[in-house]
Amino acid sequence: MTIPSRLSVFGTASAAQACLAITLLSTPPTISPLASSSEQQIPPVKKTSTRLPLIKSERESTSSSVAALTDWFTTVNAVLMDESDRPTTAREKLIGEIRSWALFKENWDGEGASAPLASSLREAVAFAGILGESDLLPEAMLFAAGHAGLFWDEEKLYADLEFLGDGRIAYFIERQGDKHKGVLKFDSKKMPTVFPALLAT
Amino acid sequence: MPNDSTRKGHFEPVHDAHAIEHVVFVLQIDPPLDDARFSEVRKQAEQFKEDLPGRMDMQALRLAIGVGVPGIAGPAASASPFGTTFNRTRPDGVVESELRIDRNAITFRTLLYTRWETVWNQAHKYFCALIPKYVAQSRITGISLNYVDKFIWIGDQSECKPTQLLRTGSKYLSPHVFELSDFWHSHTGAFLRTDPQTKRLLNINVDYLEENLPDKNQRVVVITTVLTDMLNQPDYSVLEVTPEAATEVLSAHMQELHAFGKMTFANIINDEMSKRIALSE
Numbered sequence: 001m002t003i004p005s006r007l008s009v010f011g012t013a014s015a016a017q018a019c020l021a022i023t024l025l026s027t028p029p030t031i032s033p034l035a036s037s038s039e040q041q042i043p044p045v046k047k048t049s050t051r052l053p054l055i056k057s058e059r060e061s062t063s064s065s066v067a068a069l070t071d072w073f074t075t076v077n078a079v080l081m082d083e084s085d086r087p088t089t090a091r092e093k094l095i096g097e098i099r100s101w102a103l104f105k106e107n108w109d110g111e112g113a114s115a116p117l118a119s120s121l122r123e124a125v126a127f128a129g130i131l132g133e134s135d136l137l138p139e140a141m142l143f144a145a146g147h148a149g150l151f152w153d154e155e156k157l158y159a160d161l162e163f164l165g166d167g168r169i170a171y172f173i174e175r176q177g178d179k180h181k182g183v184l185k186f187d188s189k190k191m192p193t194v195f196p197a198l199l200a201t
Numbered sequence: 202m203p204n205d206s207t208r209k210g211h212f213e214p215v216h217d218a219h220a221i222e223h224v225v226f227v228l229q230i231d232p233p234l235d236d237a238r239f240s241e242v243r244k245q246a247e248q249f250k251e252d253l254p255g256r257m258d259m260q261a262l263r264l265a266i267g268v269g270v271p272g273i274a275g276p277a278a279s280a281s282p283f284g285t286t287f288n289r290t291r292p293d294g295v296v297e298s299e300l301r302i303d304r305n306a307i308t309f310r311t312l313l314y315t316r317w318e319t320v321w322n323q324a325h326k327y328f329c330a331l332i333p334k335y336v337a338q339s340r341i342t343g344i345s346l347n348y349v350d351k352f353i354w355i356g357d358q359s360e361c362k363p364t365q366l367l368r369t370g371s372k373y374l375s376p377h378v379f380e381l382s383d384f385w386h387s388h389t390g391a392f393l394r395t396d397p398q399t400k401r402l403l404n405i406n407v408d409y410l411e412e413n414l415p416d417k418n419q420r421v422v423v424i425t426t427v428l429t430d431m432l433n434q435p436d437y438s439v440l441e442v443t444p445e446a447a448t449e450v451l452s453a454h455m456q457e458l459h460a461f462g463k464m465t466f467a468n469i470i471n472d473e474m475s476k477r478i479a480l481s482e
Binding site: 085086088089091092093094095096097099100102103122125129 | 291316477479
């Protein structure tokens, strides 16, 4: 038996009468702020699958220890089985692209490029992870030297960063005619102070 | 750069950067809280309204089954809610994050996994505020961390082979699944005595199945990892936790479960996918 999502069943059987205390969700008196009328209401993605449920009778015929095991599974499964999707974010796509390069071998470009440097990929991922929610996300690039890079190519901003894999970033930034370039340290935790101002769009 | 479209069929993690579709944190206690204490907990949880603005009370009803007239027999003995959930939903109604407070458990689940530190910090904030009230009256009986990871097959469906994703010879997978061409389910569970006080439940479910989306069907491998440190169990040493120390105990177990979960997961997926999702980082 598969316990439906949001429905917890607690068995309390006796010889005379079996009662199931079922936790039913009352009509949701939600206090979530209502979406503004201009906000498009997107219906949730409906999805079915051939997921194979555990057989309840198998669980009930076991000892108390195993019952505990399966009870946990049942409880958690009930919580987990809400098969709602969420879209992958732009940041996850960016990080995913960089991480996928970890599988490239040398000569990945057919022109003798070095294999991607794991430490450089990690630094680029870390940088992408600490960009602010409101920051414009860059595109990812891979240098023939095996270094990961990020770049912005906007009307008022061109910038590219190369992660050298040793805790340094080489950068070139052009904003409204002003050009800045150099190499600075990056500890993978904190955004170097020079960037927020230079990369602001 | 190589053109990805020329790549042969392969699995991709559901969210590109990682495969985690769902993560759940659970604290369970026994005995359940009484009405007065539970009311305090619910009041305390009001502070999370900004994070989790949706609210729903759960009422318990009794259903009579068997001898006598079946049907709803009336409300449960207590008039106060059985539990309350606080959540954040998307405009389309999908719950992205939810904090559920029951008389015997606190559960936080979210679809918004980014990094362990970020997600645990969020959960930690909720548990920290509530756990002292639970522990003042009851013992901790379980601390649980659960993941659902999903990998989607990209390519011709007839060529889909979960063996391209899974580790050959993994001790957490039933060996015969490597010989099957149709869909399958593999389940394993075990208790591990990790220390004199901790009975760790490891439960792994792996499904190879087809998902039917409105616009397409896709083949996926879904790995559900349920890790639970069961405490104050028969034949194990008692763990008495003061309200002041409860958060520290919870954090220590969650960190251990996280590390153990990664180690276990690395034994289910192959080296290539481990590298692809940066599992070791």
